[in-house]
Amino acid sequence: MNGSQTAIKIDNVGMVYRADNQEVTALTGVSLDIEKGEFISLLGPSGCGKTTLLRIVADLLAPTSGQVLIDGSSPREARLQKKYGMVFQSPVLYEWRTVQKNIELPLELMKLSKEERAERARKMLELVGLTDFAHHYPQQLSGGMQQRVGIARALALRPEILLMDEPFSALDEFTREKLHEDLLRIWGKTNKTVLFVTHNIAEAVFLSDRVCVLSPHPGRLSAVVNIDLPRPRTMELRDTPEFTALVAKVRNSFEGV
Amino acid sequence: MKALQTIRSSRKLVTLVWILGLIILWECGAFYIEAVKRTPENVLPHLWQIIASVFSTKVISNGQTATQIVLTNAGATLLRAGYGFLIGMAGGFLLAILMKLSGIVEKVAFPYLMLIQMIPILGMAPIVLAITKDIGVSRIVIAAILTFYPVCTNTLAGLKSVEQEKLDLMYLCAANRYQVYWKTLIPTCIPFFFTGLKISAPMAITASILVDTLQGDGGLGCMLSQSLKHAMSIYVFWQIVFLSAFVGVASSWLMGLLERRFSPQKRLAARKGA
Known part of the structure; x- marks a missing residue:
């Protein structure tokens, strides 16, 4: 693999928490190279350290061993250079700001001009299909629409990488399936590298190029499953035997759950 | 739309x-007292008697009518209550921000805050008066101290209520501390700040009236006690009771009005209702 092709290099990362004089190993020896433009899922049950790993990549946590390189630089440098955007489990929208102003928030922090902010917000709204809702407030939107605003806000920074922490887990099944298609469409248009945390096997298989299976006690990478399903993927794919076989393969790769 | 109007x-x-119920209750009491007491106006006069006293031109003391006495003294007391309220409001808000900025400030300041809150105002007022030697300054200080605590603790609670994810988002966007406060923490704490103001506005007024009673040179509380001691018409007392009740309610209402104007969350609610 060519070095310049690697978007995120996770190198022997371990994380040990100390609580009540006891050491809890959240992650041990995780190594993973993520290529540019790849859609990678971190899949596992609660307590497997998948969110911890994402937070290490996002510079929200420092690993106790090993290192992460994002495009050759440390997570901190990558954060300051706005190399990645993050979508949280809840939409994390500002109730007193309109949809457009929410998307503009990170751009305000970067001190971009008013015109530039509005222009970028307009493009992002178009991308996530919320142009008509620019001047609505978050409370006026459905859960799925709110999460699309969250995606638009993360993309407004024009990052190369999108980090997503169980973004659809609070949504109902119908909305979630719709957003899967939307996310793949957006990903196809923008060529971002996506690191997607989930505990939903079908979701991971449907979206990803590769599914990284994490097992708990201690949190470790127990398998990487290639998902060689054709793209573009649509809802009907879920009913094919190939899809079902891959879901079974991923399920069987868990250890000690 | 029609249902909403019906509810309104x-x-x-x-x-x-x-209000009607209260008036009826009051008047029932007044008629009863009138029948059994020799000086019913000292216990419970009729509402019309109080209203009549407001418009009475009878000079009571120092060449002033009852209403003139109440209004001049109200000016002295309420103005000081207002100053104290503003000082307490600014101080409480600033300390809350400082406590949020620095854990050390919070650890050091919080016990003192609790202490101030636990000392009864009637005990504190003579001490403040002895130190300042001025009743006007004492009114301001006591009103400020009383305002300070609810504003400070509520604002601090607001600053602490910000979801961790919003702070994570600020961190990921490499926001500086000023931006974190200005864009996230302060807008979130504004409704809490106003809750503090709504609690403390009537308290500041009550406190100023209480401070008045400590000395004989003017103020609503001073007139109140003189009137009760029959040094002047008892209707001064009744007028003050109604005036201070009205001003207390009005001060809280005014805070609600300001909140609708200045709180980002409330402005939003108002717009949605329109």
Whole structure:
């Protein structure tokens, strides 16, 4: 693999928490190279350290061993250079700001001009299909629409990488399936590298190029499953035997759950 | 839309029924007292007698009518209560920000805050008066101290209520501390700040009136006690009771009005209702 092709290099990362004089190993020896433009899922049950790993990549946590390189630089440098955007489990929208102003928030922090902010917000709204809702407030939107605003806000920074922490887990099944298609469409248009945390096997298989299976006690990478399903993927794919076989393969790769 | 209007008008109706009920209750009491007491106006006069005293031109003391006495002294007391309220408001807000900025400030300041809150105002007032030697300054200081605590603790609670994810988002966007406060923490704490103001506005007024009673040179509380001791018409007392009740309620209402104007969350609610 060519070095310049690697978007995120996770190198022997371990994380040990100390609580009540006891050491809890959240992650041990995780190594993973993520290529540019790849859609990678971190899949596992609660307590497997998948969110911890994402937070290490996002510079929200420092690993106790090993290192992460994002495009050759440390997570901190990558954060300051706005190399990645993050979508949280809840939409994390500002109730007193309109949809457009929410998307503009990170751009305000970067001190971009008013015109530039509005222009970028307009493009992002178009991308996530919320142009008509620019001047609505978050409370006026459905859960799925709110999460699309969250995606638009993360993309407004024009990052190369999108980090997503169980973004659809609070949504109902119908909305979630719709957003899967939307996310793949957006990903196809923008060529971002996506690191997607989930505990939903079908979701991971449907979206990803590769599914990284994490097992708990201690949190470790127990398998990487290639998902060689054709793209573009649509809802009907879920009913094919190939899809079902891959879901079974991923399920069987868990250890000690 | 029609249902909403019905609820709105019925709320007015409820208020009206409440006020009418209170008036009837008061008047029943007044008629009873009139029948059994020799000086009923000292216990419970009729409402019309109080209203009549407001418009009475009879000079009571120092060449002033009852209403003139009440209004001049109200000016002295309420103005000081207002100054104290503003000082306490600014101080409480600033300390809350400082406590949020620095854990050390919070650890050091919080016990003192609790202490100030636990000392009864009647005990504190003579000490403040002895130190300042000026009743006007004492009114301001006591009103400020009373305002300070609810504003400070509520604002601090607001600053602490910000979801961790919003702070994570700020961190990921490499926001500086000023931006974190200005864009996230302060807008979130504004409704809490106003809750503090709504609690403390009537308290500041009550405190100023209480401070007045400590000395004989003017102020609502001073007139109140003189009137009760029959040094002047008892109707001065009744007028002050109604005036201070009205001003107390009005001060809280005014804070609600300001909140609708300045709180980002409330402005939003108002716009949605429109």
